[in-house]
Amino acid sequence: MKEREVACVVxxxxxxxxxxxxxxxxxxxxxxxxxxxxxMEQGETPEQTLTRxxxxxxxxxxxxxxxxxxxxxxxxxxxARCNLFIAPAPKYFDVKEGKAVLVTMEEAQKMMMNNEELxxxxxxxxxx
Numbered sequence: 001m002k003e004r005e006v007a008c009v010v011x012x013x014x015x016x017x018x019x020x021x022x023x024x025x026x027x028x029x030x031x032x033x034x035x036x037x038x039x040m041e042q043g044e045t046p047e048q049t050l051t052r053x054x055x056x057x058x059x060x061x062x063x064x065x066x067x068x069x070x071x072x073x074x075x076x077x078x079x080a081r082c083n084l085f086i087a088p089a090p091k092y093f094d095v096k097e098g099k100a101v102l103v104t105m106e107e108a109q110k111m112m113m114n115n116e117e118l119x120x121x122x123x124x125x126x127x128x
Contacts, residue, residue: 003079007049008037009065010119011089016127018108019089021057022099029075033101033111035084046083058093069122073114084119086126 011019024032038053040046046067054062065087073080093100103111105127109120 001079002077003081005040005046005081005083006038007040007046007053007083007085008035009050009054009062009085009087010035010068010123011087012123012127013089013102017102017104018123019100019102020108020111021095021097022101024098026098029078031075031112031114033108035082046085050083050085057095057097058090059096060090060093062087062090064088068126069119071116071118073116075114082119084122086123 013019019036020033021036022032023034036054036057037050038057040049041052044052047063047065050065051061051063054060065085068084068086070081070083073082089102105120105123109116
């Protein structure tokens with residue numbers, strides 16, 4: 001099975017709702033929803049990857065994110081080693097890949113395909 005290091009971000013708003021990516025039309029591994037972000041390129045740090053990916057996906061140079069947790073996500077043909085960051089949701093952005101969906105944490109947990117309990121536990125702790 002192929003492994004890939006990725007960097008992703010969970011955005012939150014003032015009501016602690018989460019901004020997730022609707023990936024149904026762009027999915028590579030069958031996921032319908034996920035965090036914004038993507039695969040690390042050779043020589044990149046997770047922070048550099050995330051900055052690049054957010055520029056590609058949202059058209060913004062976002063750098064005010066904080067590291068939250070590193071965990072594995074199992075897809076049908078890929079093991080993604082996810083470096084998850086957290087940041088306030090940007091006020092304005094132009095989603096270039098997929099769509100943005102603002103949901104409660106409980107809704108996000110139901111929508112996400114993969115076993116991400118560790119990530120949601122850390123998000124809950126952070127947002128307390």
